[in-house]
Amino acid sequence: MSTSTTPARTRSSWSLKDLVLLVVLGVVFGFLYWVFVQAWTALSILMGPAGDLSQHFLAGSWLLVAPIAIAIVQRPFAGVIAEVLASVIEVVFLGSAVGPMLFIAAAIQGIGSEIPFAATRYRSYGWATYALSGLLGAGLVFFYSAFRSGWYGQDVFFLRLVIHLISGLVLGGLLAKVIVDNLAKTGVVDNFAIGRTRLGKANAR
Amino acid sequence: MTAATTSAFTASGSVLARRNPTVKLALLFVVSLAMVFVFDPVTPAVLYIVALATIQASTRLPVKAMALGHVPFVAFGLGIFLVNALSRPGQILWEAGPVRVTVEGLSVGGSLALRTLVIGILAIGFVASTDGVALMGSLHQHARLGSRVTYAVLAGYRMLQEMPREWQTIRQAHAVRARLRPDGTLPRGLSAYRRAAFALLVVSVRKGERMAQSLESRGLGLSPRTTWRKIPLNSTDWLMATTVLAVLGGILALSHILGFLEGYDALFS
Numbered sequence: 001m002s003t004s005t006t007p008a009r010t011r012s013s014w015s016l017k018d019l020v021l022l023v024v025l026g027v028v029f030g031f032l033y034w035v036f037v038q039a040w041t042a043l044s045i046l047m048g049p050a051g052d053l054s055q056h057f058l059a060g061s062w063l064l065v066a067p068i069a070i071a072i073v074q075r076p077f078a079g080v081i082a083e084v085l086a087s088v089i090e091v092v093f094l095g096s097a098v099g100p101m102l103f104i105a106a107a108i109q110g111i112g113s114e115i116p117f118a119a120t121r122y123r124s125y126g127w128a129t130y131a132l133s134g135l136l137g138a139g140l141v142f143f144y145s146a147f148r149s150g151w152y153g154q155d156v157f158f159l160r161l162v163i164h165l166i167s168g169l170v171l172g173g174l175l176a177k178v179i180v181d182n183l184a185k186t187g188v189v190d191n192f193a194i195g196r197t198r199l200g201k202a203n204a205r
Numbered sequence: 206m207t208a209a210t211t212s213a214f215t216a217s218g219s220v221l222a223r224r225n226p227t228v229k230l231a232l233l234f235v236v237s238l239a240m241v242f243v244f245d246p247v248t249p250a251v252l253y254i255v256a257l258a259t260i261q262a263s264t265r266l267p268v269k270a271m272a273l274g275h276v277p278f279v280a281f282g283l284g285i286f287l288v289n290a291l292s293r294p295g296q297i298l299w300e301a302g303p304v305r306v307t308v309e310g311l312s313v314g315g316s317l318a319l320r321t322l323v324i325g326i327l328a329i330g331f332v333a334s335t336d337g338v339a340l341m342g343s344l345h346q347h348a349r350l351g352s353r354v355t356y357a358v359l360a361g362y363r364m365l366q367e368m369p370r371e372w373q374t375i376r377q378a379h380a381v382r383a384r385l386r387p388d389g390t391l392p393r394g395l396s397a398y399r400r401a402a403f404a405l406l407v408v409s410v411r412k413g414e415r416m417a418q419s420l421e422s423r424g425l426g427l428s429p430r431t432t433w434r435k436i437p438l439n440s441t442d443w444l445m446a447t448t449v450l451a452v453l454g455g456i457l458a459l460s461h462i463l464g465f466l467e468g469y470d471a472l473f474s
Binding site: 014015016017019020021022023024025026027028030031032035053085088089091092093100101103147148149150152153154155156179182183186188189191 | 237292354402403405406413414417420
């Protein structure tokens with residue numbers, strides 16, 4: 001069943017099912033972030049100046065949507081589109097504190113997260129690909145955020161970068177793999193490209 | 206949650222609410238983009254005062270709603286201000302052991318914090334005066350957003366509105382079957398939240414697939430499409446856009462002439 005490993009990529013336009021899935025991922029993570037950020041804002045006020053630094057520990061969790069979307073849909077640009085849609089929902093419907101500049105950050109994150117998967121032509125979904133995806137997503141967006149928030153010239157610049165990258169690797173990369181594997185196990189994504197690959201393998205056995 | 210926050214902030218029927226959503230979003234974006242290149246505290250302070258007065262006059266939001274909307278932006282801005290004041294090298298103003306405050310830190314920190322407030326007040330005005338459904342409809346009509354993307358996002362918006370209830374249902378369902386702790390209370394730790402979050406993801410993916418099927422079976426995605434309720438885009442919208450851009454340009458130019466305006470170099474001076 002080698003043909004089933006190259007799923008719907010040949011189709012020219014996106015199916016509504018795939019698009020809705022990307023939106024759903026954006027909505028769910030947008031909602032969870034929203035719940036999370038409420039607690040986070042309170043905590044960062046209490047932490048004072050350390051609050052601004054502490055955002056880097058969780059920076060990776062903002063990347064989650066892209067690798068999950070790519071792994072399920074397995075189409076080019078899935079990661080970028082998912083990130084941008086998630087940011088639209090955050091800004092327009094949830095009123096994020098960052099404002100519309102988040103769209104640009106989201107696109108950059110999506111591109112970073114997508115590069116490792118694109119390099120394997122959307123065929124490899126091992127730990128290393130996810131780890132690299134998280135690392136690149138966090139790395140690219142760091143320099144944009146650094147420009148936007150004026151982190152250059154601060155004493156703590158490299159501390160920020162290191163925490164940011166580790167967070168991207170763990171929360172934005174490895175955690176995504178755990179979530180995708182668990183999601184695939186439940187069977188809800190069997191009708192998407194990931195399910196076709198998985199069931200195709202099972203049939204071939 | 207979402208419904209609650211937006212209903213607390215709605216300014217429907219106000220002057221700003223009658224303007225075209227796409228134009229408002231574009232203006233919000235342009236002003237935010239311009240702010241990224243401003244690094245002195247005076248320019249964003251003036252912009253903030255002008256924006257606050259304009260938004261207040263054009264939305265007539267209650268003071269309480271306005272103040273509540275400011276909370277996250279003020280908190281965010283305060284954190285930025287403190288970390289810049291303490292971690293930026295430069296002319297030392299005050300020092301105690303490892304803690305030192307520099308003039309440059311205060312200036313850049315103040316600028317970045319005020320920038321957060323400018324974007325914040327505009328975001329408050331935008332969210333309070335704009336209906337999400339009208340925005341998507343307007344983006345579809347005026348910004349050539351494809352119908353499938355438009356309706357996929359609208360479906361997601363509906364889902365978002367139901368999500369707090371969904372979350373509560375899942376938490377209650379888990380609670381019914383949960384093994385109680387020795388003292389008779391429900392488990393509350395991180396793992397309980399993690400299980401609920403994963404259940405929310407699974408339920409939503411399943412619901413999304415059903416939604417997509419029902420939209421497709423009703424012929425969504427076929428073209429050409431007609432729209433039932435047209436979102437107006439008229440000369441008043443263009444007048445608003447021109448005025449906002451002129452005021453923004455005017456304040457930036459005036460600030461430059463008076464010698465207040467500082468660009469990116471302020472970070473390294």
